[in-house]
Amino acid sequence: MNAVTKLRKAMRLILVGPPGSGKGTQSGRLLSHFQMSAISSGDLLRENIREKTPLGLEAEKIIRDGGLVADDIMVGLIIGELSKRGWVESRSNLSSGVTVSGAMEMLGGTPKTTRLQACEAPSSSFLLDGFPRTKCQAKRLDEQVHMNFVVNLDVPSDVILERIAGRMVHVPSGRVYNTGWNPPRVPGIDDVTGEPLTRRPDDCPEAFAHRLKVYYESTFPLLEHYDKVGLLWTVKGNSSDEITPVLDEEILKRFG
Ligand code: AP5
Ligand code: MG
8 A cells, every 4th residue: 555545434443452562563554554643642651751741750650660550641641632633522512521630730731621522524533552551441431532443453472572672662753663673774773863762661571571461451351342332353463564454454444
């Protein structure tokens, strides 16, 4: 696929998969294949850490140790971001809604209680990488925005562990490289900006093992939830190159 394809129906996709399963990699490819946008909860948190916002200072140690940031903060962060980017709008005539005050205050924004409606223009299609990650987050998202496709990246654990050992990232953009598979043109340097690449502090073996455990305890159960409501679609594969064409085809079938 060369040109960017316009979808005919608004897609609101949740990408679920263990750490290192290729969510960020697939997300980057989907953005170059389809007219859509993406939010990575991990990238947003890392941006806050880099900018030393109150939220970033709070999240830094949790992320380094491989734990999960509190649900209230995450819901506020993501819902706030969806509104800011105009992919969802307020519905003033509805009474109940999520309180985003906690996270908005930490982000320096205006506390507010609101309820949202997804924008149905196909150009407002978006994907969420890394959110929701707990049942509580999923329920809060369900209350606010009707997501219409959940993709589960099913990649074997031994493949994942090998990948993480070679991962390098360009933190400001979220671009992901791998020393063995998709190395940068110049070792240790981002292809686009020429800036240095780094290893994520939470990719050390102890934190990574913890992230995997947290995934199977807290996030894996979400698959059952989305399966029950008929949104779950699982794609298996040892490599992102196997997964990408299958995923593209499924998106075209549903939204093209
Ligand atoms: P987040 O940044 O979301 O991390 P993650 O879910 O652990 O996933 P990763 O980003 O590590 O992996 P990925 O699936 O994106 O894989 P990638 O494409 O990089 O979250 C980080 C932390 O933030 C969490 O631990 C938590 O603390 C906090 N957080 C975030 N969201 C939260 C939430 N909702 N609630 C609470 N806390 C939250 O690929 C991995 C590697 O494999 C790369 O090197 C890549 O180049 C390589 N690779 C990809 N495809 C291939 C291939 N085909 N062959 C070989 N290598 C490949
Ligand atoms: Mg990622």
